[in-house]
Amino acid sequence: MNEQIDTLRVVCRLDELADPGSRAFTMGAGDWPLRGFLVRRGTRVFAYVNRCPHAGHPLNWRPDDFLMPDSSLILCRSHGARFDISTGLCVLGPCSGKSLQSIDVDVQNGYVMLTRDPDELAARFA
């Protein structure tokens, strides 16, 4: 029997994410929704706010493009900061030592889910 899914917290299906791969998402209502991105590595999925700790820019220029060509690190396209995928820590670049803001997600019944209400998260990360 399938668990009841809270559709308001569904980001996407796990099989919609390439492995390895990344994907942008916007969730929540109002003028300041939650803007984040997912990175998949095998069965693990990580999520971060799409805001670089260097100058506050979104990390991507093209949709769903958050990784280095070899998919080893997250890349900010603005000034080249690189971040560890599993921790969000900047390991190279102008904000070295600072971290992306992580968003808790889990995988339930094949869906990547926020663990909290998207509007609550949007307000937290505004």
Ligand code: FES
């Ligand atoms: S805004 Fe990301 S490296 Fe400058």
